[in-house]
Amino acid sequence: MVVAVEANLRKLGGFSGDDVPEQDLLRSCVHCGMCLSSCPTYRITGQEMSSPRGRLWLMNAVADGRMDLLDPVFEEQMYQCLNCRACEAVCPSGVHYGPLVEASRAQIEQHRSRPIPQRVLRSVTLGWLFADVSRMRGMVTGMKLYQKSGLSALARKTGILKALKLEESEAMMPPIGGAFLVPGKESWRPRKANKRAELFNGCIMGTVFADTNRAAARVMAHNGNEVTVPVRQQCCGALAVHSGMMEEARTLAKQNIDAFEAGGDAPIIVTAAGCGAALKEYGFLFKHDPEYAERAERFSARVKDVTEYLVSQPFTNPTKAVNRTVTYQEPCHLAHAQRITAQPRTLLKSIPGLELKEMKESSLCCGSAGIYNLIRRDMANELGDRKAGHVIDTGADEVITANPGCHMQLLSSLGRNGSKTQVKHIVEILDEAYGGKKTADSGNWAVDTQ
């Protein structure tokens, strides 16, 4: 079948318009099947169609005009995929799978109309709520009130949550305690700072997990970094990219590129694996944009996961013993999309008294995958239960991770499986081993609050 490809990639067989999957990426699969056993959906279903090779075959079929873009099988497979990128990490041909499935979803969204309730839900959440981090702060304030007022306990007790099928979503939410981290309002300045870093705050991390971001800043300050949180930054746009809403993602990405530009070449430190993976791919997102292509590349080159950065620099070993046993759950977007696997373990092993017990399948997706666990509950729960079982088998006191989505999915999966194992971000346990919040008063470094 002859495929028409224009120079600007606006037509490839059944794909057309913006964000057409790139032909060279699409054709690089050699069908060897080495990715099959790494794919969570293939492991659960055992079906070729639900494997990376099967999905690439479907994309090629649309690109060759052998399958309709709006064929329900194509849509089902593009959205059954968790976009966990485990296939990418093991592929000998270097298939860059993430951008292909994201472009395929963008194509589906451009060419078909969803039912009205779905359209409304997507535009209210991904198009409006995530478009401005101040709206996210407003929503999380509401959730905080709900938790603190006792309404949450009442809703659970009366069975309302169960009746509304919201019990599992609610179980994902950790207690929201501290104040939000608002960009520009706090900075960390060690007396002997020898480098400068800028923190990417994120939408969920800067609100629900604001204290985790503060812990990261303290850990960075212990290692000689002056840390600031640039104003006007927004959500990274990962959820929009994963949902095929590329224009919404680009709008957010442009604001982030603008916000961090004044920082020169200072590293941009990220505490959420999903955000880090998305930020590192801004270059790809703007590949065909003459105004932003170069700026996006420069931005992406500065992005570092906090664990990646700490291990790449002279590192001050923590001295306070943490006498507990932990296991490590690898976020897919850290292990597979960013290929960061050794650094978190190196950091955990630097903590005196801490025992790291590896779990089985630590890098198999926990089922979180952005909003996957909200929209595809059966598959997400199956993966969550499998993960919880592996965590429980280690007998660890805590499970350490590095992504808010995994954190929330672990909370709900462990709870569903009757486990009280605590979930923590790696910077929280490192911060504890450096002495925690109290060290801000130690005279070695100061926190500025405006």
Ligand code: SF4
């Ligand atoms: S490992 Fe790579 S080349 Fe082999 S089937 Fe999977 S995607 Fe294709």
Ligand code: SF4
């Ligand atoms: S991204 Fe994950 S779920 Fe999707 S095909 Fe690759 S391994 Fe399978």
